[in-house]
Amino acid sequence: MSPHDALGPPPGRRDEWTLAAKRRRRVRVVLAAPHRVVRPPLPVGQQATVGERLVRDLVRTQFRMAATLGAVTVVLLAGLPALFLLVPEIADHTVFGVPVPWLILGVLAYPVLVGVGHLHNRLAERNERDFVTMLDN
Amino acid sequence: MGLDVWALTGIAVVAVLTFGLGVWGSRRARTTSDFLVAGRVVSARTNAAAIAGEYLSAASFLGVAGLVMRDGADALWYPVGFTAGYLALLLFVAAPLRRSGAYTLPDFAEARLGSLRLRRLATIFVVLIGWLYLVPQLQGAGLTLSTVTHLPPWAGALLVAGLVVMNVLFGGMRAVTLVQAVQYWIKLTAIGVPAFVLCIAFAGDRAPKQPTLSDPLPPVFTADTTLDVRTNVVLTVAEPVLLEAHGKVNRRAADGPVYWGPGHQEVSAGTRLRFPEGAPVPVVIGSPPDNASWLRPLYGDEWPLFRTYSLIFATFLGTMGLPHVLVRFYTNPDGRQARQTTLFVLVLLGLFYLFPTIIGALSRLYVPKLLVTGTTDAAVLLLPSAVLGNWGGRLLAALTAAGAFAAFLSTSAGLVMSVAGVLSTDVLRGRVRDVRVGTVIAGLVPLTAAVIAGSLDVSQSVGLAFATAASTFCPLLVLGIWWRGLTAAGAAVGLVVGGGLSLFSTVATVVAANDGGWAGPLLTQPAAVTVPAAFLTMVVVSKITRRRVPADVSRTMLRLHAPDRLGFGHDRAVQRFTEDRARLVEGRKLR
Structure with a gap:
């Protein structure tokens, strides 16, 4: 099988390709198997050490961003049980007949989670763009 | 009740649809690259629906409503946690994991730390967690079938296990993203429409003696x-x-x-x-007996705060360690797409989880008898007929039964496939026959356990599976992706400590439940202790064995974190599974 298969027949070689496809047998797919990890080619020598430092920076930036967002979420959500314990009167308030804790946990928590996720994706991609720009320079 | 023909029809339609779509889909996917590359033409939205479809299990479809009915405000943490788990996955795992090219957790462990022994250990935990998660699925299927037909519970478990094993054996479910995506929409319809209709019916039905849920009184029986x-x-x-x-x-x-x-x-x-x-209505011990305390969060005198935090720990961090969740991420073409997909999953899950809460609350009013028998998981199935006595109720009940079956089938198929894959490549010798043997073993063991083991709540036993995943694979993934200092020895000891502790509490809980008793919060919700323990062990042991940090850690980090367009993340679809792999190796030798 040639690397072209995933992309379709190369122009002008359609018949040949179809024939080859007919001859081709079904292949068993092994998705998990030990001992077969293919490593990508490695930039050697000096390049690697400079690259390494850049990658270290990228990893640190990304982690700091993810950890900050994670911490914000944890404070927002995991703060709730403590809040309910310290200020039990919250449960007495209702909005449209629904007690506030139910409203927060049953409905409002989800848009918050989606919002944090959206923010993360934007920031993560911005960090990656910055990284690529830096490499280009 | 007797034999419910409507519900049975609904179940049959879902079963046939799943099987049919699967067979049709696998006919179309002929070659290796079709199989793997199918993901390239699938949009992030469809992919997300497939992930959500596979993820929404019996615990989500039946369990959450049942828990809300029984435990009230405290139970709302389950759906929030099940969703937040994907946020944790998005923040810390999704894109790097996709770029690592690992298809399973043992794959990741070996690729990152280069230890075959660690791979084997990870394999054991994948299989254990998979089984732990399968048992409640099969028990839920038994409950559903015995609710609509009065067959003994083992019959439903046997039916679903049989269907799933057959499906996987004949390639029915294999990687057919479409099937799982359709399952999501079936499930959303099957819970959303009844919740909507029953709400309207409830608003219109205000009998004077109807108690409200805010009374400081127990719920009452609405009929003899x-x-x-x-x-x-x-x-x-x-x-x-x-x-x-x-x-x-x-x-x-x-x-x-x-x-x-x-x-x-x-x-x-x-x-x-x-x-x-x-x-x-008397209620099962350990849950709030009257409506006012049901309505308030933090019920109970035994460490309610600890229980809640432990649950948050387990569900937030456990999702990323579930074997069938990770596999689905491979369908994304690159890391960026993996992030996009995960975000859509968050949206779809949030949409779904609005409804079980409504059903649970209504069930406390209309089917209080479940509080006495403790089979609150049946609430979703019984509520429609209890609210609407006419054909409408029966139709909605059929819809919920069908949705429940979609939940069992899709989640079990994903789990059986993951466990079978790991069994056949890592335990057996990876021949075609071994895949079949692996599939049968993967289905048979949890079936036996489901029939023998006593009845835990679906959500509670799923909760324990989450706790085990959170205390084993979560630290492995998070430290492996973000910390250079992790060693194979550290990871292995951490897996054993975290996994051992949480498995011990699982066994203890099951034993206690069979005695009709109630295990303490430390055993039923162990994650708040076991997860930090696992993280700490991994870090400390890695520091001690500092010299054994893999030599290629920089290269691995580059691959995990470099933006996709730089092309460091590698794709095994082309490199690993083609017939000319040998030629590739030859070519490299020549160079």
């Missing part, structure tokens, strides 16, 4: 109710109640009218209880 207790239960009686009992109460034979004052009553399996209309 006869019920059979099938497993031993201990009940909390808040208001005195006069009833008829036939069987054994408090280990003494009872046959006729009895009076229960406030306190605890022990009812043995096989007892028939008859409550008159308007009688206050």
Whole structure:
């Protein structure tokens, strides 16, 4: 099988390709198997050490961003049980007949989670763009 | 109740649809690259629906409503946690994991730390967690089928296990993103439409004697109710109640009218209880007995705060360690797409989880008898007919039964496939025959466990699977992706400590449940202890074995974190699974 298969027949070689496809047998797919990890080619020598430092920076930036967002979420959500314990009167308030804790946990928590996720994706991609720009320079 | 033809039809339609779509889909996917590259033409949205479809299990479809019905505000943490788990996955795992090219957790462990022994250890935990998660799926299937047909519970478990194993064996479910995506929409419809209709019916039905959920009183029976207790239960009686009992109460034979004052009553399996209309409902021990305390968060005198935090720990961090969740991420073409997909998953899950809460709350009013037998997982199935006595109720009940079956089938198929894949490549020798053997073993073991093991709540046993995943693979993934210092030894000891502790508490909980008792919060919700323990062990042991940090750690980090367009993340679809792999190796030698 040639690397072209995933992309379709190369122009002008359609018949040949179809024939080859007919001859081709079904292949068993092994998705998990030990001992077969293919490593990508490695930039050697000096390049690697400079690259390494850049990658270290990228990893640190990304982690700091993810950890900050994670911490914000944890404070927002995991703060709730403590809040309910310290200020039990919250449960007495209702909005449209629904007690506030139910409203927060049953409905409002989800848009918050989606919002944090959206923010993360934007920031993560911005960090990656910055990284690529830096490499280009 | 008798035989419910409508519900059976609904179940049959879902089963046939799943099987048919699967076979049709696998016919179309002929070659290796079709199989793997199918993901390239699937949009992030479809992919997300497939992930959500596979993820929404019996615990989400039946369990959450049941828990809300029984435990009230505290149970709302389950769906929030099940969703937040994907946020944790998005923040810390999704894109790097996709770029690592690892298809399973053992793959990741070996690719990152280069240890075959660690790979084997990870394999053991993948199989254990998979089974732990499969048991409640099969128990839920048994419950559903016995609710609509009165067949014994093992029949439903056998049916689903059989269907799933056949499906996987004949390539039915294999990687067919479409099937799983359709399952999501089936499930959303099957819970959303009934929730909507029943809400409207409830708003229109305001009988004067109807209690509201904010009364400081127990729920009451809305009609004369006869019920059979099938497993031993201990009940909390808040208001005195006069009833008829036939069987054994408090280990003494009872046959006729009895009076229960406030306190605890022990009812043995096989007892028939008859409550008159308007009688206050006794509830299973450990859950709030009256409506006002049900409505408030943090019920209970035994460390309610610890229980809640532990649950948050387990669900937030456990999702990323579930074997069938990770596999799905491989369908994304690159890391960026993996992030996009995960975000859509968050949206889809949030949408779904709005509804079980509504169903759970209505169930407390309309089917309180489930609070006595403890089979609150059946709430979703029984509520429609209880609210609407006409054909509409039966139709909605059929819809929920069909949705429940979609939940069992899709999640079990994903789990059986993951476990079978790992078994056949890492335990057996990876031949075609081994895949079949692996599939049968993967289905048979949890089936046996589901039939033998006593009845835990679906959500509770799923919760324990989450706790085990959170205390094993979460630290492995998070430290492996973000910390250079992790060593194979550290990871291995951490897996053993975290996994060992949480498995111990699982066994202890099951034993306690079979005695009709109630295990303490430390055992039923162990994650708040076991997860930090696992993280700490991994870090400390890695520091001690600092010299054994893999030599290629920089290269691995580059691959995990470099933006996709730089092309460091590698794609095994082209490199690993083509027939000219040998030629590739030859070519490299020549160079």
